[in-house]
Amino acid sequence: AQKVTQAQTEISVVEKEDVTLDCVYETRDTTYYLFWYKQPPSGELVFLIRRNSFDEQNEISGRYSWNFQKSTSSFNFTITASQVVDSAVYFCALSAEYGNKLVFGAGTILRVKS
Amino acid sequence: DADVTQTPRNRITKTGKRIMLECSQTKGHDRMYWYRQDPGLGLRLIYYSFDVKDINKGEISDGYSVSRQAQAKFSLSLESAIPNQTALYFCATSDLSWGTETQYFGPGTRLLVL
Numbered sequence: 001a002q003k004v005t006q007a008q009t010e011i012s013v014v015e016k017e018d019v020t021l022d023c024v025y026e027t028r029d030t031t032y033y034l035f036w037y038k039q040p041p042s043g044e045l046v047f048l049i050r051r052n053s054f055d056e057q058n059e060i061s062g063r064y065s066w067n068f069q070k071s072t073s074s075f076n077f078t079i080t081a082s083q084v085v086d087s088a089v090y091f092c093a094l095s096a097e098y099g100n101k102l103v104f105g106a107g108t109i110l111r112v113k114s
Numbered sequence: 115d116a117d118v119t120q121t122p123r124n125r126i127t128k129t130g131k132r133i134m135l136e137c138s139q140t141k142g143h144d145r146m147y148w149y150r151q152d153p154g155l156g157l158r159l160i161y162y163s164f165d166v167k168d169i170n171k172g173e174i175s176d177g178y179s180v181s182r183q184a185q186a187k188f189s190l191s192l193e194s195a196i197p198n199q200t201a202l203y204f205c206a207t208s209d210l211s212w213g214t215e216t217q218y219f220g221p222g223t224r225l226l227v228l
Binding site (some may be wrong): 003004009043044046047050051060071091095101102103106107 | 154155156157158159162172175202204206215216217218219220221222224
């Protein structure tokens with residue numbers, strides 16, 4: 001069975017601080033895909049990134065970076081120099097190769113205070 | 115215009131009533147999904163459809179039914195609403211490519227069952 005754990009229920013930081021959101025996953029598949037989605041206060045779900053299990057290169061997109069480590073089954077998300085607009089719920093999710101189901105973590109609420 | 119739209123965006127209904135939530139997409143994707151989001155539980159899959167003739171149950175299908183009227187339309191019905199179906203409902207679409215897919219979500223429908 002597949003499972004995604006986001007142990008941090010809520011994180012509060014002050015603007016310009018760096019923050020890392022943790023994601024630990026479980027799967028028996030050798031090929032799988034990991035995702036991060038952002039849910040701002042307006043409620044919609046915004047796709048941020050997809051990572052394949054056979055590609056462990058870290059990725060950076062502006063202030064966002066992702067650290068994928070198969071050895072620890074983790075796919076952590078770091079926001080550098082956080083801003084108030086980063087305040088949202090962030091979900092990590094997992095799907096199998098040719099899979100049709102996204103398994104979501106419970107989400108981490110990020111509050112960035114000015 | 116948004117690629118994935120959901121109507122209504124908000125709905126209040128009473129226990130025992132039948133209601134329908136609708137989803138339309140202009141992305142040309144074959145696959146469509148319905149999820150519900152509850153606080154602390156992330157998103158859970160209710161039903162999914164890979165094409166017009168294909169309907170599959172997800173993790174929590176009891177009390178729900180769906181209809182895939184066309185490639186672009188996927189409706190979710192609550193035959194007899196109950197209070198624990200109060201939640202935020204999301205429709206998503208995806209297109210399988212290179213062995214996997216990225217799901218894109220609609221804006222969500224907030225449902226309150228009294």
